[in-house]
Amino acid sequence: MIRIERVKKSYRTDTIQTTALNDVSVHIKSGEFVSIMGPSGCGKSTLMNMIGLLDKPCEGKIYIDAQRIESYNDKSIAPIRNEKIGFIFQSFHLINDLSVLDNVELPLLYRKISAKERRRLALEALDKVSLNARAKHFPNQLSGGQQQRVAIARAIVGNPKILLADEPTGNLDSAMGNEIMTILDDLNKKEKTTIVMVTHDDEKAQLTERIIRLFDGQLVN
Numbered sequence: 001m002i003r004i005e006r007v008k009k010s011y012r013t014d015t016i017q018t019t020a021l022n023d024v025s026v027h028i029k030s031g032e033f034v035s036i037m038g039p040s041g042c043g044k045s046t047l048m049n050m051i052g053l054l055d056k057p058c059e060g061k062i063y064i065d066a067q068r069i070e071s072y073n074d075k076s077i078a079p080i081r082n083e084k085i086g087f088i089f090q091s092f093h094l095i096n097d098l099s100v101l102d103n104v105e106l107p108l109l110y111r112k113i114s115a116k117e118r119r120r121l122a123l124e125a126l127d128k129v130s131l132n133a134r135a136k137h138f139p140n141q142l143s144g145g146q147q148q149r150v151a152i153a154r155a156i157v158g159n160p161k162i163l164l165a166d167e168p169t170g171n172l173d174s175a176m177g178n179e180i181m182t183i184l185d186d187l188n189k190k191e192k193t194t195i196v197m198v199t200h201d202d203e204k205a206q207l208t209e210r211i212i213r214l215f216d217g218q219l220v221n
Contacts, residue, residue, distance in 0.1 A: 001162060001194045002028040002051055007060030009046055020046040022217040033188040033195045035205040038214035044198045045166065047214065051196060052085055052164050053077045065161060082110050086155030090167035092147045094139040100126070101135040104153045111158070125153040129183055145176030152183055163187065165197040169204055181207055
């Protein structure tokens with residue numbers, strides 16, 4: 001499902017060049033649930049951005065669902081991100097002026113489907129995270145755990161094959177964090193969604209099938 005082949009990524013300023021990833025190769029099978037771990041600044045977020053096509057490598061190749069990414073211009077990769085990849089962020093990134101239902105519908109606005117169908121899919125996604133009863137509420141009326149569940153519903157509303165979760169439990173207490181992990185595990189096992197999760201929490205990482213460890217921009221065993 002995801003192939004990263006000998007990817008290198010550096011960031012350059014006027015005075016210094018920083019290597020974020022150095023000759024990294026990662027293969028993730030369809031239906032896998034893997035976590036990415038390592039100390040701050042090791043390249044975890046950069047690798048996640050590569051997988052999510054939010055950044056492009058200086059060298060190397062990236063394949064998503066067996067399709068090599070040849071061009072990184074918005075016109076080429078926006079449909080792939082919208083249809084094949086769902087994103088969950090540590091800080092939720094919900095729009096406070098929109099209802100829960102409208103927040104979940106947002107990714108569908110870029111698809112050619114009716115308002116009625118968008119609403120049906122959004123309610124279906126909310127049902128998967130047990131938040132149908134909160135559809136008309138606003139984000140600031142919800143707890144942190146509930147907001148993250150809304151963010152998950154938004155990420156899965158378009159039925160993506162890949163779900164990228166960047167510290168999805170980082171802002172939550174242990175009980176809420178466990179609840180989010182249960183939802184992700186259900187999505188992986190029942191929906192066969194491929195999930196890649198960045199985390200600092202070794203306990204949460206142990207719940208995934210495989211751990212990819214990074215240190216100073218390189219893979220470690």
